[in-house]
Structures are given as C-alpha cells and as structure tokens.
Amino acid sequence: MADADCSTEFAERIRAAAPARVPLCLRGSGSKDFLGHPSPGDALDLTAHAGIVRYAPDELVLTARAGTRMAEIDAALAEHGQMLGFEPPHFGADATLGGTLAAGLSGPRRASAGAARDFVLGTRILDGHGQSLRFGGEVMKNVAGYDVSRLMVGAFGTLGVILEASLKLVPKPRAQLGVRMQLDPASALDRLRSWAQRPLPISASAVVDGSLCVRLSGASAAVRAAAEELGGERFDDDAFWLSLREHTHAFFADPRPLWRLSVAPASVLADLDGPVLIEWQGAQRWLKSDASAARIRAAASASGGHATRFRAGAAPAAVDHVFHPLPAPMLALHRRLKAEFDPHGLFNRGRIYPEL
Amino acid sequence: MTVDLSSEVAQHAELIAALARTLPADALLHRKTDLKPYECDGLTAFRQLPLAVALPRTIEEIQAVLRVCNERGVPVVARGAGTGLSGGALPLGNGVILGLARLNAVVAIDPRNRCARVQPGVTNLAISKAAAPYGLFYAPDPSSQIACTIGGNVAENAGGLHCLKYGLTTHNLLKVEIVTIDGERLTLGADALDAPGYDLLALFTGSEGLLGVVVEVTVKLLPKPDSARLLLAAFASVDAAAGAVSAVIRAGIVPGGLEMMDRPAITAVEAYVPCGYPTDAEAVLLCELDGIEAEVVEECAHAEAILRASGATSIRTAIEAHERAAVWAGRKAAFPALGRMAPDYYCIDGSIPRGRLPDVLRGIAELSREYALPVANVFHAGDGNLHPIILYDAANAGERERTERLGTAILALCVEAGGSVTGEHGVGVEKLDAMCTQFASPEIERFHRIKHAFDPHGLLNPGKAIPTLHRCAEFGRMHVHRGAVPFPGIERF
Numbered sequence: 061m062a063d064a065d066c067s068t069e070f071a072e073r074i075r076a077a078a079p080a081r082v083p084l085c086l087r088g089s090g091s092k093d094f095l096g097h098p099s100p101g102d103a104l105d106l107t108a109h110a111g112i113v114r115y116a117p118d119e120l121v122l123t124a125r126a127g128t129r130m131a132e133i134d135a136a137l138a139e140h141g142q143m144l145g146f147e148p149p150h151f152g153a154d155a156t157l158g159g160t161l162a163a164g165l166s167g168p169r170r171a172s173a174g175a176a177r178d179f180v181l182g183t184r185i186l187d188g189h190g191q192s193l194r195f196g197g198e199v200m201k202n203v204a205g206y207d208v209s210r211l212m213v214g215a216f217g218t219l220g221v222i223l224e225a226s227l228k229l230v231p232k233p234r235a236q237l238g239v240r241m242q243l244d245p246a247s248a249l250d251r252l253r254s255w256a257q258r259p260l261p262i263s264a265s266a267v268v269d270g271s272l273c274v275r276l277s278g279a280s281a282a283v284r285a286a287a288e289e290l291g292g293e294r295f296d297d298d299a300f301w302l303s304l305r306e307h308t309h310a311f312f313a314d315p316r317p318l319w320r321l322s323v324a325p326a327s328v329l330a331d332l333d334g335p336v337l338i339e340w341q342g343a344q345r346w347l348k349s350d351a352s353a354a355r356i357r358a359a360a361s362a363s364g365g366h367a368t369r370f371r372a373g374a375a376p377a378a379v380d381h382v383f384h385p386l387p388a389p390m391l392a393l394h395r396r397l398k399a400e401f402d403p404h405g406l407f408n409r410g411r412i413y414p415e416l
Numbered sequence: 417m418t419v420d421l422s423s424e425v426a427q428h429a430e431l432i433a434a435l436a437r438t439l440p441a442d443a444l445l446h447r448k449t450d451l452k453p454y455e456c457d458g459l460t461a462f463r464q465l466p467l468a469v470a471l472p473r474t475i476e477e478i479q480a481v482l483r484v485c486n487e488r489g490v491p492v493v494a495r496g497a498g499t500g501l502s503g504g505a506l507p508l509g510n511g512v513i514l515g516l517a518r519l520n521a522v523v524a525i526d527p528r529n530r531c532a533r534v535q536p537g538v539t540n541l542a543i544s545k546a547a548a549p550y551g552l553f554y555a556p557d558p559s560s561q562i563a564c565t566i567g568g569n570v571a572e573n574a575g576g577l578h579c580l581k582y583g584l585t586t587h588n589l590l591k592v593e594i595v596t597i598d599g600e601r602l603t604l605g606a607d608a609l610d611a612p613g614y615d616l617l618a619l620f621t622g623s624e625g626l627l628g629v630v631v632e633v634t635v636k637l638l639p640k641p642d643s644a645r646l647l648l649a650a651f652a653s654v655d656a657a658a659g660a661v662s663a664v665i666r667a668g669i670v671p672g673g674l675e676m677m678d679r680p681a682i683t684a685v686e687a688y689v690p691c692g693y694p695t696d697a698e699a700v701l702l703c704e705l706d707g708i709e710a711e712v713v714e715e716c717a718h719a720e721a722i723l724r725a726s727g728a729t730s731i732r733t734a735i736e737a738h739e740r741a742a743v744w745a746g747r748k749a750a751f752p753a754l755g756r757m758a759p760d761y762y763c764i765d766g767s768i769p770r771g772r773l774p775d776v777l778r779g780i781a782e783l784s785r786e787y788a789l790p791v792a793n794v795f796h797a798g799d800g801n802l803h804p805i806i807l808y809d810a811a812n813a814g815e816r817e818r819t820e821r822l823g824t825a826i827l828a829l830c831v832e833a834g835g836s837v838t839g840e841h842g843v844g845v846e847k848l849d850a851m852c853t854q855f856a857s858p859e860i861e862r863f864h865r866i867k868h869a870f871d872p873h874g875l876l877n878p879g880k881a882i883p884t885l886h887r888c889a890e891f892g893r894m895h896v897h898r899g900a901v902p903f904p905g906i907e908r909f
Contacts, residue, residue, distance in 0.1 A: 200799035201839035210618035231668025282711030364607025
C-alpha cells in the first residue's frame with residue numbers, strides 16, 4: 061500500500077459528522093476490536109493514512125502516521141538494531157501504530173522498560189471539530205504545555221484521532237538469555253520480589269505451568285553474570301516471549317473469559333476459580349475464569365489495582381463493563397475532558413465507558 | 417475607573433476570618449512582614465505579596481482552604497519549597513499561597529512493591545535517603561534536590577542529571593493524590609503499573625499547579641546500581657564534542673548522565689573549584705555509566721572507544737565514588753562558578769533534537785558574537801537539554817535588554833530546530849511569550865479547555881504556564897515590529 065497523508069479527508073469526514081452528531085468508529089486494522097465495547101457509527105478507516113514520516117536512527121526517534129503497520133515499523137527499526145522499548149502486542153498481522161497507541165497496551169518488557177505512554181514524545185491529532193493539533197515533538201525533554209500526547213495513549217480514540225506520533229526508541233540489547241526454574245507461584249513471586257531489589261538486567265518474567273521464566277537483556281557480561289546468580293536452567297527462546305506478548309501461548313487457549321488484573325506486584329491474590337499467568341514481575345496477572353466480574357474486580361481493587369475483561373472467551377457472556385468502573389467524581393472529570401476534545405460525542409462512543 | 421476600597425478591604429478581612437476558622441493560628445500568615453518570605457520563588461526578578469499564606473498540616477486543612485477560596489472566587493497558588501526557576505509559585509496579589517512544606521512525612525517505604533508513599537512537602541533527596549536502607553533510590557535528581565519538594569517535582573515534571581537513563585518525574589510516578597479546587601480528593605494512577613480510564617496522571621504531571629493540588633505521591637523506587645564509572649573526555653572543538661554525543665547515543669549506549677561544558681564554563685569552574693578539567697580543551701563531556709559491575713566495565717570500554725574515535729584528545733576515568741564525586745563537583749558548581757565571572761547571568765532552558773546539537777551550538781556562538789555578550793554552555797547533552805548562560809552586567813546601560821533579546825533569539829533557534837522553549841524549568845510566568853512561538857492558537861486554546869475541565873472558574877494558579885490568546889496576538893504584533901520581545905525579568909541563580 062502506498063504511503064499517503066489522508067488527514068484532510070479525515071477532517072472533512074469529522075466536520076461533516078459534527079452538526080448531526082453522527083458517531084464515528086475510528087478503526088485501524090481491527091486487530092483490537094475484541095477489546096472494549098462495540099461503538100456505533102460509520103467506520104472511519106485510518107489504515108490508508110500510513111507511512112514512516114521520519115526515522116532518525118542517530119537520535120533514536122521515529123515519527124509515523126497512524127495507519128503505519130507495526131510490522132513495517134519493527135522491520136525498519138531492526139535494520140538499525142533498534143526497537144520499541146514497550147514491546148507492544150500486535151494481536152494481528154496488520155496491527156497499526158495508531159491502534160497500538162490508542163489501546164495503550166505494553167508487552168513483556170513493560171515492568172522494566174516502561175509503558176507505551178512513556179515512549180511517546182509527541183502526537184498530531186484531529187479533535188471533534190476536525191481541527192488538527194500538534195502536541196509535544198521529537199525532543200526527549202519538553203515541559204511546555206500539558207502533556208496531551210500521553211493523554212491520547214490508552215484513550216481508545218475517544219478524545220480524538222491520533223494522526224501521527226513520535227516515539228522514543230531503544231537500542232536492541234546486545235545479549236539476551238532466558239532462565240527457567242520449577243517453582244510454585246507463591247515461591248516464584250517471592251523470588252521475583254527479592255530480585256527486584258537488586259540491579260539485575262531482568263527484561264521480562266512469567267510464572268506459568270509451575271515454572272518461573274526470566275529473560276535477561278543487556279551487555280553480554282552482565283547477562284552472563286546475572287544468569288549465574290539467578291540459577292536455573294537456561295533457555296533461549298524468543299518464541300516463548302512472543303507467545304506471551306501475542307496471547308498465542310497455550311494458557312490463552314482456555315475457553316473461559318480472559319481477565320487482566322493490574323495489581324501491586326507483591327500482591328497475594330485469593331483463588332479466583334481459574335488458572336493464572338503472572339507477568340511484569342507480579343504486576344500483571346492474566347486469569348482464565350468464569351467467576352463474576354464483581355468478585356474479580358474486588359480482588360484486583362483490594363490489591364491496589366483494577367481488572368479488565370480482556371477477551372470474552374468461547375461462550376461470550378455479557379458484562380456491564382469491560383473496563384474497571386470509575387469512581388463517580390473521576391467519571392465526571394472524564395466526561396468533562398471528553399466534552400472539551402469531542403464536544404459532539406463523535407469518536408468511539410461507549411468503547412471504554414457508556415458515558416464517554 | 418473607581419475601586420470600592422472599603423468593599424475590597426472588607427472582602428479581604430472576611431477571607432482572612434474564614435481561613436482563620438479552618439486553620440490553626442500558626443498555619444495562617446497575613447501580616448505584611450510574615451508574607452515577605454513568600455513573595456517570590458527561584459525566579460527572583462518577579463515579586464508579589466499574596467493576600468495570605470496558608471500552611472496546612474493535613475489534607476483536610478488543604479481541602480478546607482480550597483473550599484474557602486473556591487466559594488469566594490479567590491485564586492490559589494500552591495507552593496512547595498519555592499525553588500522553581502520559572503515563577504510557577506509566584507504569588508498573585510489577589511490570591512492565597514497554599515504552602516505544602518509542612519506535609520513532609522515519608523508515609524511508607526514499601527520495598528516489596530518498590531515504591532515510596534510520601535507527602536507533597538518531602539524533599540526529593542529525602543525520598544532516596546529513606547529508601548537507602550533497602551538498597552533503593554528515587555531516580556529523578558534535579559539540581560535543587562536538597563531543597564525541592566516532590567509536590568513541586570510533580571507540578572514541574574522535574575528532570576535532573578540522570579534522566580537520560582532513568583526518565584523524568586512522569587516516568588517515575590505510580591500514583592498522585594490530588595485535591596481539586598472544589599475540595600474533592602481524586603486518585604490519579606494506582607499502586608499497580610496502570611489505572612483504568614484516561615491517563616490523567618500523565619496529563620497532571622508538569623501541569624504547574626493549574627489543574628489541582630498534590631496532596632500525596634507514590635513514587636517508583638529503583639535498586640541502586642552497584643557500580644559506576646565516569647569518563648571525562650576533552651575535545652578540541654565544541655563540534656567534535658557534540659558529534660561524540662550523537663555517536664554515543666547511536667551506538668546504543670545509555671549513560672546514566674551525559675553532560676557537556678564548553679571552554680568558558682571549564683575556565684570558570686577551574687578558577688572556582690579546581691577539579692582537574694583540561695583548561696586547554698574547547699569542550700569536555702562527562703559520561704557516567706552505571707549498573708551492574710560487569711555491564712559497566714563492558715559499556716565503559718565501548719564508550720571510551722567511541723569518544724576516542726570522535727576525536728577526544730584525552731580521557732580520564734573515575735571509578736571510586738570519591739573520584740567520581742570530585743569530577744562531578746565541577747559540573748555541579750558550574751552555575752555559581754559562572755556567577756563569579758560577571759555581575760549577572762541569565763540561564764536559558766531550551767531543548768532540541770540531539771542530532772542538531774552541533775548546528776544549534778554554532779548558532780548560539782554566532783548570536784553571542786552578534787549581541788556582543790559572552791555565552792557559556794553547561795548542559796544535559798545526552799537528552800538535548802541546553803542551558804546556555806548569558807553573562808552580562810545589568811549596570812551597563814541597555815545590557816539587560818540586550819541579554820533578554822539574546823535569550824529570546826536562542827529560544828527561537830531551539831524551536832526552529834524542532835525543539836522546545838523549556839526542557840525542564842517550566843513555563844511559569846517567564847516563558848509565557850515563548851509559548852506563543854512554540855504553539856499555535858488551537859493548541860493554546862485546547863490547553864485552556866483542559867484547565868476548564870479541572871478548574872472551571874480558573875482559580876488554580878491562573879495566568880501561569882499557558883498564555884492567553886490575546887497575549888499571543890500582542891506578542892506576534894510586537895515580534896513582527898521589533899524582531900524580539902523582552903522578557904520582563906531575568907535574574908536567576
């Protein structure tokens with residue numbers, strides 16, 4: 061597909077939709093359609109607005125249009141030994157940059173490297189008036205004005221159309237090594253906790269199938285030294301970490317609904333009637349369970365976090381809320397912000413909360 | 417226009433009485449002599465007495481003060497230690513200063529979850545001190561870290577010497593409890609790594625006290641690196657040193673800190689605190705690598721090779737903590753050292769893409785000649801955050817104005833290079849005009865709408881950080897007419 065700038069066309073669509081408040085459903089490749097509530101309205105297909113606008117390997121910065129495929133970005137970066145630090149899941153071969161940022165998802169490296177929003181330096185957006193706005197830029201440090209670019213990350217398009225984003229990149233680690241040991245989940249969490257207080261080059265971890273798996277990344281001497289310190293059996297398996305990132309690991313094949321619990325890493329959670337896969341050194345827990353949303357959410361809240369009904373499972377049961385409900389004053393603030401960006405309520409209505 | 421003085425006096429008295437009902441006697445200042453210490457922050461050229469200063473000790477007292485002010489339409493300016501360099505905590509003549517320094521307890525250090533829960537008045541350095549027994553530290557380290565408070569760090573999205581590797585304040589927060597202007601308490605972020613809904617924690621960080629008042633902060637802690645090495649590399653030209661910065665970044669090395677000083681700065685430092693910087697060099701780079709011993713040794717050798725290949729004329733390696741401290745001492749004393757070189761100095765804070773360092777530094781040197789004012793450069797080279805320091809003498813007729821114009825021209829150069837008018841000091845009152853060069857009206861308007869969503873009556877630190885559209889229009893007109901606009905005040909420390 062040829063790279064093209066379609067921002068003018070999108071702006072016209074938005075201006076045409078505004079007077080009658082015709083809802084628009086912003087969409088990239090649809091790889092994250094499963095996440096969130098369906099939103100009504102005509103599709104505004106963003107995939108044609110594609111292309112890497114600027115890539116400066118010397119500066120570790122890339123600017124690309126929203127419709128650019130993640131696979132294309134990964135390939136361009138790999139040529140220069142660079143990558144996206146937050147290791148985002150694609151959930152589809154044609155996943156786009158816009159969708160990746162709008163969903164705000166981060167992969168196995170999240171706990172050590174940072175989240176999608178941490179790597180966003182600037183954005184260009186279209187608001188609900190069809191007005192093009194630019195925030196941030198391509199510099200590492202910039203405290204002029206509110207940080208609207210990071211606000212766009214994880215907003216699921218409800219505040220505006222991400223047209224373009226500038227990202228901070230990271231060098232690929234020179235060495236990588238996995239270690240694995242048989243441990244029950246409680247002991248594995250204990251082990252992760254004690255390691256977390258040492259400066260170790262841990263770039264990912266997973267507790268699954270009675271094993272604790274750890275990925276070490278960095279300078280080769282550091283990785284070797286850490287592997288010796290951690291012990292266990294060594295394994296070099298990129299496919300394993302990819303299967304966690306993309307949810308192709310056997311754990312995710314379970315037909316029950318998939319819940320994502322984001323909690324304080326040291327939390328001890330009660331049994332929630334299903335298998336658990338732990339990532340992010342304890343901070344992200346995937347749960348396959350038919351337990352009630354209320355029970356799962358109460359457990360996540362009690363552990364300082366929240367729960368998302370990430371995938372519906374084989375026999376979809378309706379849930380009132382895919383995303384963890386907000387306290388009333390927070391929801392009111394969300395509504396006011398939404399109204400400032402999208403006063404006609406055009407974008408992805410109801411995708412995250414019915415009120416937005 | 418007539419002003420009803422009697423009603424103004426009555427309103428003032430009523431405000432003080434209302435505040436006095438909500439606060440203990442020692443938590444409210446309203447006599448002129450008591451207000452004096454609060455008349456400015458680190459930007460001392462701007463001074464203004466507030467109506468009153470409230471010094472609460474609890475969140476309930478903060479809420480009460482905000483409610484009193486909200487009901488009466490009285491503006492509120494939150495203040496931590498008052499070390500900010502852009503006038504963010506400058507009082508408003510018709511407003512109340514909400515001083516948060518008395519809320520200075522480290523509530524909890526949680527080594528299991530690697531975080532610290534602290535009150536807003538805790539100093540930046542106190543967090544790392546409290547975490548030290550657990551082998552942990554709080555990474556952002558602004559130069560004022562002995563005095564500046566975490567609440568102010570959140571408001572300004574503070575950086576520091578080591579943010580190249582460890583990030584800014586925004587990258588090191590888990591949760592911020594705020595109170596809005598109507599006294600409502602909200603939690604932004606979570607004890608987990610993310611929270612449901614919009615990323616309001618990111619939006620709030622760096623909002624300069626315009627959206628809410630920070631009443632508690634949970635920061636991430638990191639394990640202290642067990643080893644560090646500091647390379648001091650000399651270069652025969654500023655260009656070569658700037659090129660070396662790009663080469664280090666390009667090679668995939670992420671130093672803890674990567675700082676640059678040019679010849680005027682080196683000369684000043686060596687005359688003030690001699691620490692062995694090569695005075696015949698045109699520029700030096702300080703490149704610190706930290707982490708695990710094995711990694712540091714490997715990366716250090718790699719960095720040294722790159723610096724040599726980029727034209728370093730000499731390289732010194734400091735390994736032991738006291739050796740590193742001795743080399744850092746020069747960099748850390750740079751501002752006071754430069755302060756001795758001229759009666760006055762003006763520190764600029766702009767940021768640019770790192771690849772543009774050689775161009776922009778050349779451009780600054782040209783501007784320095786054109787305006788006939790010496791400029792020294794001491795800055796965070798690794799993340800492209802420039803701090804050109806203009807040396808001048810305000811006693812010489814017209815020199816202060818020429819300095820202001822030079823500062824404006826340097827910031828315009830940064831924006832032209834794709835950069836920002838402030839990398840870490842904030843906008844406050846100082847950079848309001850400069851904001852007009854960086855943003856167009858629609859973005860400025862959107863900033864005002866965001867504030868409106870949090871603070872509908874515009875009572876939290878109004879007039880700071882975001883210029884009015886009217887001001888930008890005026891600025892544009894003056895800019896066209898005169899080529900530059902003076903900043904009203906410029907003294908710094």
